[in-house]
Structures are given as C-alpha cells and as structure tokens.
Amino acid sequence: LAKTTQPISMDSYEGQEVNITCSHNNIATNDYITWYQQFPSQGPRFIIQGYKTKVTNEVASLFIPADRKSSTLSLPRVSLSDTAVYYCLVGAAYGGSQGNLIFGKGTKLSVKP
Amino acid sequence: AAGVIQSPRHLIKEKRETATLKCYPIPRHDTVYWYQQGPGQDPQFLISFYEKMQSDKGSIPDRFSAQQFSDYHSxxxxxxxxxxxxxxxFCASSSRLAGAYEQYFGPGTRLTVT
Known part of the structure; x- marks a missing residue:
C-alpha cells in the first residue's frame, strides 16, 4: 500500500466547505484512493473511492489530479455531525486484492457552530 | 439494508481468560476482516477470510485465532x-466484485480486560 500523508487536524464552521488533502507520492498504477469516516466508538464508514479526475456522491466529492500523487476530499456545507476522523487509504482495490485496510493517521475534523 | 452484526457489543474479562467475538457479515459478501482499535489509536488489521479461507494476516497475536464458518459468520x-x-x-465485510476497499464495518465489540 502506498504511504499517505494528511493533516492531523482541521477546524471548520457549520455551513463551510471543507477540503482535506492527502499526499500519496508513491501511488501505483492500479491503486485506488479510498476515504473513510469514523465517529468516536463507531466503525469506520466508507465515504468515497476514485481512480482519477473527479468522483461525486451524495456525501462528498473526491478530486484527483492527473499525476495522482495527491487527492482532496471535499465536504460541502459541513454540519456539527461531520465532526469525525477522516482516513485516506491508497491501494489496489480490485483484481483480487486482499483488501485489508492499513489505516494511517487520519485527519480529525472539528466542526464548530 | 442489512448491516454487519457483531456480538457481544460489550465484554468484560479478567487477565488470562478467554473470549470469543462473533461477526455476521452482510449477506452475499464473500470477505470478512477483523480490526482492533486501542484507545486513541487507529484501527489495525488483524486477519481476513475470503470464501471461508484465511486470506491475509496482519498484526494478530499468536494468542488469537479466527475462523469463518460455512454460513459465512466469523x-x-x-x-x-x-x-x-x-x-x-471491529468486523467488516466486503464483496470483491464491488471492490475490496469498500468495506462495511460492524458496530464493534468493546473488550475490557481487568
């Protein structure tokens, strides 16, 4: 799995857009970028996954530049309930991947009123 | 929609005792994973099973063992x-067709050893 680097913490206010960037300089050709969200004492929750360009779902958007050495998770108009730890993971998600997730240090997002 | 079920939710044991944690994956998911998360720590991968066969091992102590049964529970x-x-x-399950990294986690079992 490619090593990832993301900010330890971020603060935001309700209604703002939050962008969390993850660096993964050693990403391999068949690696995907996956983001998880974790609330205290709950299991991580899959948010979004992408390979290149932009992916959007009902929760977030994922922006991946052409060189794929970084990615940005964008949360539109955050609320207090978005306060959580966000993990960026990079690895071969398909083609027989064993899939065990290696969680690094996530980004603790604190949303204030 | 059905989610991953774990039991028990809480367990208190004394040192040197044994414990068994159970996991029921989402129906039709072919892979089960176990993760451990200590206080203030990030989740650590322990072990996984694909179609009832051990798939990969992580930082699982030799004192721990796991298996997946014919009904896919682990x-x-x-x-x-x-x-x-x-x-x-935490136990998680996924379908390899949908992508191994799209895992669905259960609510977890909180184990306290005194």
Missing part, C-alpha cells in the same frame, strides 16, 4: 487475555 477467539487487549474490535 469468530475471533482470544486466549490468555492481557490488559493490552482492551480495545474495540
């Missing part, structure tokens, strides 16, 4: 418990 057996085993234990 059990994590922990023996000679130590204080340091106190943690949240």
């Amino acid at each position: 059990e994590l057996n922990m023996s000679s418990l130590e204080l340091g085993d106190s943690a949240l234990y």
Whole structure:
C-alpha cells in the first residue's frame, strides 16, 4: 500500500466547505484512493473511492489530479455531525486484492457552530 | 439494508481468560476482516477470510485465532487475555466484485480486560 500523508487536524464552521488533502507520492498504477469516516466508538464508514479526475456522491466529492500523487476530499456545507476522523487509504482495490485496510493517521475534523 | 452484526457489543474479562467475538457479515459478501482499535489509536488489521479461507494476516497475536464458518459468520477467539487487549474490535465485510476497499464495518465489540 502506498504511504499517505494528511493533516492531523482541521477546524471548520457549520455551513463551510471543507477540503482535506492527502499526499500519496508513491501511488501505483492500479491503486485506488479510498476515504473513510469514523465517529468516536463507531466503525469506520466508507465515504468515497476514485481512480482519477473527479468522483461525486451524495456525501462528498473526491478530486484527483492527473499525476495522482495527491487527492482532496471535499465536504460541502459541513454540519456539527461531520465532526469525525477522516482516513485516506491508497491501494489496489480490485483484481483480487486482499483488501485489508492499513489505516494511517487520519485527519480529525472539528466542526464548530 | 442489512448491516454487519457483531456480538457481544460489550465484554468484560479478567487477565488470562478467554473470549470469543462473533461477526455476521452482510449477506452475499464473500470477505470478512477483523480490526482492533486501542484507545486513541487507529484501527489495525488483524486477519481476513475470503470464501471461508484465511486470506491475509496482519498484526494478530499468536494468542488469537479466527475462523469463518460455512454460513459465512466469523469468530475471533482470544486466549490468555492481557490488559493490552482492551480495545474495540471491529468486523467488516466486503464483496470483491464491488471492490475490496469498500468495506462495511460492524458496530464493534468493546473488550475490557481487568
């Protein structure tokens, strides 16, 4: 799995857009970028996954530049309930991947009123 | 929609005792994973099973073992418990067709060793 680097913490206010960037300089050709969200004492929750360009779902958007050495998770108009730890993971998600997730240090997002 | 079920939700054991944690994956998911999360720590991968066969091992102590049964439920057996085993234990399941990294986690079992 490619090593990832993301900010330890971020603060935001309700209604703002939050962008969390993850660096993964050693990403391999068949690696995907996956983001998880974790609330205290709950299991991580899959948010979004992408390979290149932009992916959007009902929760977030994922922006991946052409060189794929970084990615940005964008949360539109955050609320207090978005306060959580966000993990960026990079690895071969398909083609027989064993899939065990290696969680690094996530980004603790604190949303204030 | 059906989610991953774990039991028990809370478990208190004494040192040197044994514990068994159970996991029922989402129907038709072919892969089960176990993770351990200590206080203030990030989740750590322990072991996984694909179609009832052990698929990969992570940082699982030799005192722990796991298996997946014919009905796809999985059990994590922990023996000679130590204080340091106190943690949240998560089970997750996925379908390889949908992508191994899209895992669905259960609510966890909080194990306290006294």
